[in-house]
Amino acid sequence: MAAWMHRYARINHIDMHYVEQGEGPLVILCHGFPHIWFSWHRQIPALAAAGWRIVAPDMRGMGQTEAPADPRAYDVDHTVGDLIGLLDHLGERQAVFVGLDFGILTIYDLALRHPERVRAVIGLENPFPVHDPAISPLAEAAQHAKDHFIHIDYFRPYGPADTALNAEPRRFLSKVFYAL
Template structure:
């Protein structure tokens, strides 16, 4: 595949897998769940060709990176330690970080704790922490789940979702990727009653290939999660309250690194977790907002759904940063 190199290293007490391509200033790409480094594969080559050293890790608990069984190993100390450890391993003091979902929240925690290590942030979909100050994330999810299905609450009991999803990894990923895309309204999943499983709540997906996803790409995700299981990714959810408490010292503070944002009009995170005016309040969370861009029609998985547009915007941002 392309010109990148797969590498494995001991970082922050775990075995980490990452892909690297290019030479120049460092750019680190951080994915969410249930994604992998592969989520960025359509961007990596173009970013490297533009003069950047591009590194895309499998985040803690996912893909070929080690997955500690204890959810406490997914708190801020560990997730930030992974990123500082990766910087140290690569011999760099700082990097531009781009991220989505849990990967982006780890970047925000890094920027809050060690802003000198973050040259700039390129944020996809999540303009800031979705945390509320008055209630923990898991308590909020439990309150919602008393009225309708909520995946966060379903993920919390140890072993339950792990077994459900591991029994049908292909069906789960096929349905979820479709539900998260701009071709479906994800919050319709929440119309199901409490007590159902995620597979009960997710829609049937059309057969592959889709306009934005090839069969081989889906098979890559299925193969990796069939091998690793889902516990590592689910532990990011189970540690949400731990991270919420650890953010208390900087809750409400504005992050200082230069900030670039790419959102999409059909993204569930913008709709459900970032308030009534997610774009208008970005300046409340970031002190140096450089650009805000929106992509029409895309859903949550924009690096794949609108890969050309995402790559073009990232290259534009990186020209400014350089």
């Protein structure tokens, strides 16, 4: 059994779930889409054993963290605010931030807007995307989706994705992961 602890807190006006393990300098692991904190389940104990305090939140709208219905609640101000609020809740001034997929955008925006709160940034999987912090990641995904399939944009509107997912979840997720 893993030694991590599941924790819940009210952060940036939403109920956030996160997993924590270890002691030492703080590392916050930010997953992508469609992931949850569990994406890091192999890294958490290894990093904790190496002397780090590891926190892996369910990012806004995913896993056990609250999912506001308004798409505007997922803009840069809110997602970066979640990480600042998490730092404050944990009683820490800075952390090393690790991002995967969509989590990369959030940690890059955090580093751009609040460099004093970032000890280091580690971006995994994707190269640095062209990203305009003046517009929301959802609006940016919608622009890219005009040219090709973007899973984030596919899930943005209520309706078709929800219907397909609820009707045949295994088949639907197989198609999404194949496309990714």
